[in-house]
Amino acid sequence: MQRLLEYESGCGLAGGWFMNGDTAAMVKKAGPGEDGPLLEVRGLKKYFPVTEGIIRRRIISQVKAVDGISFTIETGETMGLVGESGCGKTTTGLCILKLETPTAGTVLFRGEDLSTLNTRQMVPWRRKLQVIFQDPFSSLNPRMKVGRIIVDPIRVHRLIPDNHKQEARVAELLGLCGLSPGMADRYPHEMSGGQRQRVGIARALATNPEFIVCDEAVSALDVSIQAQIINLLEDLRDQLGITYLFISHDLSVVRHLCQRVAVMYLGRIVEMTTTEKLFKDPLHPYTRILLAAIPIPDPDIEAQRDFTPAQGEIPSPMAAPSGCVFHPRCPLAVAGCSRERPPLRELRPGHHVACTQVELNPIS
């Protein structure tokens, strides 16, 4: 509440309060979430029904896009959520933002259970939770000028009543994202991919959020532009104290940007720990295969790497294997793996793994 008041009084001074280097500290101090994590996801499930028939719809099966996952994110932290296509990482992000309705489970933001709120009750929370999408081409309304795109969230939440101050705020947000104020007068199709992604970021920042879901936010960009956007996201985190959930399939970017990582496979988290531990000492067989599959941009290192690609295909989420979902491709799999789902256990301090075999088969 205190923070809200600060905002109301401070918003008039466009430029002053937002840029303040202490903002990060301010965010950390304020709010009831101080004792607990900023975000807590408990037993989140999202099943999509598969229907058949035209006149009378029958549910013939379910796609378990997200199948009971739990994790927490601390204030100011960047959490990575990685996995291949169909692993449910994007659905997880959408469920947290209530853009998809979870089938089961709770999403606690600053201790408030968002999953019980209706659309109207959710509105004030939407100010604090924002999203940046993958595709800079389709994530901006093609019929709106950039200035309008950025000011819209401000108007929705009636944050700044005065039109001139709104304009100043837009210019400020553009500057924050490395664009000149003149860009406000352009349409998205008059910009390059990197510039559009900056507009998407400016829009997400417009309501001064505490938490942003970055859904493959840099994946569609060329490498040289990707580096610019990664740096921008880092700067914003350091200076505004924003907490990110960084959803990506690119482990190199995740290693660079995140403090903690959860690896997902077919709707489940198979391993979760700090970035350092995950990349130095991956425990789950899937994580190991995933890391080995990524080519390193250095021919000398590549020449020395002993590499056998993973066996088999990623099963369809419609027909997920029984027991441990990874067992058909797993080099460590034993008979029991196809029967029982391995729980996510803390095998080492701060290192959670969903595998029963890994302790018995230490890494060579």
Added chain:
Amino acid sequence: MAILLEVTDLHTHFSTPFGTVKAVNGITYTVNEGETVAIVGESGCGKSVGALSIMGLIADPPGKIENGHIRFMGEDLLTLTDEQLRRLRGRRLAMIFQEPMTSLNPLLTIGRQLCESLQTHLGYTRTEAVNRAAELLAMVGIADGGRRLKQYPHHLSGGMRQRIMIALALACEPKLIIADEPTTALDVTIQAQILELMKALTRRLNVALILITHNLGVVARYADRVNVMYAGKIVETGTARQVYALPSHPYTLGLMRSVPRVDQARLQRLIPIPGQPPDLTRLGRGCSYGPRCDFKTDRCDDESPSLVETAAGQCSACWNTKAVADSLGGGS
């Protein structure tokens, strides 16, 4: 090693309402028999257009090969008739595209598509073709080929379809395969499978491969030689080791520095290349990388540099290669 493909001063332009897009603006390179050459660059740098020019697949209009020669197995492809080119395309020259779903005909079975190619180009009979098709599927790692031949493309996963594309490309024992971002649409673990397969097969059958990609890791793992493209030109060429160890063009250096690496913990901020690629309809007379370059001098504004050898087998199109080398500490 004999030279298989020789591209000389190739220019491919597209006329659009917004001006002429010089997509490929004078590229020269060779591919030896059995060799894997990577063409790296960001979107819009002309890497795909260059490949399509070799295949004779540039739609005219709006595209047009304005100038240059493409010598393949001693013949200049640009002087061939459509019919001759078509015959060559199936037989000696094959292409694998990025999106395996759209490059297979959704209405025909896998077997039908494979056999058709074998029957028209190699004059196989129906039974011979079916047997050979099953052999090809086994070669690309697809078990129970007999069943798969009867399936349609939508029955298969993306990785499977790309395997089929490879089988199709290999069907007539070509000398050269052009793979345009063959694994970009695939997941990491599947990408690794497909690339390993392509590497093994091209080695075994002595097929040359032009691997077009934006992924520097893929290049490092699979390419013998590398051509780095920027704004329609090749700015650096060399063996993969040379280019990665001692990049001699500022753009190559910039690319290497701007990718985070999965094998290294975060040491520092990334060093991105400032600005963005130029508008290909409005290229100036100077070096097109000039506006983004840290090593820019006055000369770069006026004259466009051409490829000059900086080390044995390594060339760079830059006026200031010495400054670039010095910035790397003279070698390591």
Added chain:
Amino acid sequence: MQLATDDASRVDSPEDVSLLRRSRWTDWWLTVMHDKKALAGLVILAVFVFMGLFAPLIAPYDPNDMEYEMLAPPSRSHLLGTDDLGRDLLSRIIHGTRISFFIGFTTVALALVSGVFLGLTAGYYGGWRDHLIMRYIDLQWAFPNFIIAVYMVAVFGTGIFNLTIAISLAYVDDFARLARGMVLTIKQEPYVMAARAMGASNTRIMGTYVLPNATAPLIVQATVSVSYAILAEAALSFLGLGVESTTPTWGLILAEGRSFISRAWWVGVFPGLAIMLTVLSINFLGDALRDFMDVRETQDLM
């Protein structure tokens, strides 16, 4: 601006900013000027609109004056000849422009607004609203538009007001169906997701995110429908289900001319020509509009 660090601040170089800045209307105007067919269409329509607006001033005679020679061929005093009651054909056609254009544009405007409302509601909310609206649309779809218009007029009676309502009702389903289809696609776009994530209300999302992106095909459909509506009015009047016979409309004149087509060709040909020219012009303009919208989309690929 501490945050806009080295790499970021150089993103927009001066040459980017100097990009040609034009408004959309200027773009549209330029497209029309470059397209000879569209330009011709625009000029012809402008002439008709002018004629309709100033009909009493332009028309050489009173359209209902029956004082002249009956069925006189085109001559200097009656440029397009006279009809069977001795009325000046040119004056009748000039006055007829009013009704034909009024009906053409009003009916489409009504059909567009109500159709888009229904389609938007059905597509955006889905569920029972979608079911209800779509069943009605399906029902209407099952009958040809013209039959519906005939039926409506038969029930409610003739006259310009009833005619307008009847014809617009007949076209509602076209717009509703099209709008619903567009909404279903646009609803999935990430920018609509982003609007939901920012907490925008449903009306705001529909009004500022969904609808503006669905306009292109709707406008094209509207131009096509205007020509159909003018034809429908002509056809209804031709059947005697249109306005009172004292009010000249193109369809009515055409209908009257039918009986004398062998003796006095001009009574049927000239109103027919007016209808043809209008329909053609509107379609030319519609084509240009579609090309113009297409350019906007394909520009992204460059």
